[in-house]
Amino acid sequence: MGSELYDTSRNEVIWGLANSRWLTRAWLTRSGLDSLRLTSGELAGDHGRVSARGLLQAPTWSPFFKGFEPYHKLLGTIENTVAHPSAILTFPYDWRLPVSSHAQALAAAARAHLTRWRSHPAQIAARAHAVDGREARLVFIAHSMGGLVTYAALNRGGDHDLADDTRGVMTLGTPFQGSVVAANILNALQGAPLPLPHNRLATAAATMPGVHDLLPRFLCLEDGPTVRHLTPADIGDLGGDKELFATSQKFFGDLFHQPLPQHRPVAGIGQETVQSLQLHAGVVRASEYCFREDSNGELKRDKHGRPLRYPVKGDGTVHRVSASLVRRAMPIHAQHGALASGKQARRAVADFLLEDDHLGPDQADEGLGLNVPDYVHPQTPWDLIITGTDDAAGIECSVSAVDGNYIRPARVQADGDDRLRATLTVPDTGLYRVTVRSEHSHTLTQLVFAGPDGTTYLDE
Known part of the structure; x- marks a missing residue:
């Protein structure tokens, strides 16, 4: 894109x-x-x-x-x-x-x-x-x-x-x-309820060969006691x-x-980052871990025979x-x-x-991670997560409008081991940029789109 x-x-x-x-x-x-x-x-x-x-x-x-x-x-x-x-x-x-x-x-x-x-x-x-x-x-x-x-x-x-x-x-x-994200996109119409933009993309993406080129080609589908590659039938489902x-x-x-x-x-x-998925009655449930095979093609398993999970991010x-x-x-x-x-x-x-x-x-070097929602609602609080530290000292976080003068700092606080949380709001619909700066890590940014709640189309 x-x-x-x-x-x-x-x-x-x-x-x-x-x-x-x-x-x-x-x-x-x-x-x-x-x-x-x-x-x-x-x-x-x-x-x-x-x-x-x-x-x-x-x-x-x-x-x-x-x-x-x-x-x-x-x-x-x-x-x-x-x-x-x-x-x-x-x-x-x-x-x-x-x-x-x-x-x-x-x-x-x-x-x-x-x-x-x-x-x-x-x-x-x-x-x-x-x-x-x-x-x-x-x-x-x-x-x-x-x-x-x-x-x-x-x-x-x-x-x-x-x-x-x-x-x-x-x-x-x-x-x-490939990426499991592409499977999430195509599944938006029949998966869990999602905001309107996600459904809009799914409808268009179903016609796009380019999106199908991004579907996972690696071992990713948990199927009972094993893990396998996606098949054309799975994609249809x-x-x-x-x-x-x-x-x-x-x-x-x-x-x-x-x-x-x-x-x-x-x-x-x-x-x-989502790296694997389960498919239940046509609904994708994505997970943030992947699987590995030995050089002979055998799936890595634990002592109980269960597939080993590797959260590589x-x-x-x-x-x-x-x-x-x-x-x-x-x-x-x-x-x-x-x-x-x-x-x-x-x-x-x-x-x-x-x-x-x-x-x-x-x-x-060691660095931070940033996790934000991709779609939020104006004047409604939402959270972002910073991973890689639970020490807020020296961490600066802000949200700013991409095409305006709005900018606000956000206070971060510990939220468990190696995690910080900040709660933010934005005033109106539009595109915003979250920025996280640290004395000891590289600057991270991510874009967030703010739109209305519900699934009703706006007037053309």
Whole structure:
């Protein structure tokens, strides 16, 4: 959801505007998300109606995924690192569509960009400082689903020399093995009662191959005394499209047999993240622990034969194991939507752009976790939880309006071992940013959307 989408048939932005009025109309009116649903023609391959016009320019929000911060800070860091701004190409894409549909487009865009840059005067001048006067190669910096698109482009994009012309790929919170959050999204219509925005997203997501590409591909479904992978029948039971899931599983099963060249994964850590699920009469019950297998494929069990549970956490959307194709990843304390905009990630990206050899990932310091609701009601108290400490000294917490002057501090207090709690309110509907600062940890942020109570649609 990091690209702005534009409906060419209606001449309007359908995802990515920056104001609370647009968010309220999108999520709380009857037809607010109609343009995001895929038509039968789009599912058949006609993708001309919606155009991805650029990367997000302002914060926005979605249920379950919570907030999305824009990429201008990351782009600013990259511009200050490379030889010339012309060395940079952004690649927005229609995230509703399957990952496979973007492979050739990204491969072609990357090849054309590299060809242009190699003839650019700034690249020619920079070669004088490169070891052996080497020509420029590609470096992909990809957040979330963008890492899957990059993986597909390098192996299914039709350019067999593209991998050789790639120096490295850095992925930030990419769900290589999927996320249980996607199952929660599709289940919102038939699961436990949820606020209206969650139901709105479920209705649209059921038509989206891109959401089915994010469903878990790892061992996650507790089924009696064992744990197994999700099947197309399970996806149909929980509210998804079993054919879209089956197609996705085959694509990624084939893709994962191919390497991702010079891959440097960045994984968000320390945040409470759903990692497994149970399915009862079509209702998903997600849990914050995962399972492991021995090298022979046997499920790890305790002395009583029960599957062992491992609470490894993650970035609030993608658990740490899913964020890397290899065991080793660069850990950063951050929520998923803010992962690419934080100082730690931007510092890692700059270092990755400048290095010649793979020096290995940095080690993460101890840090805090942040857990907030994704949807709240104006003038109604709600709680946030800070994990990783029960000492409120030196912890600053505040909530501020994204598109206004409202900002209020919040008092945090101990709430058990390694937990702090703060109670907040916001005055009106809109998008708000929670910020937690500490003397001994990195700053954490998360977006929260405030809307009316109940399930009644607002007037259009």
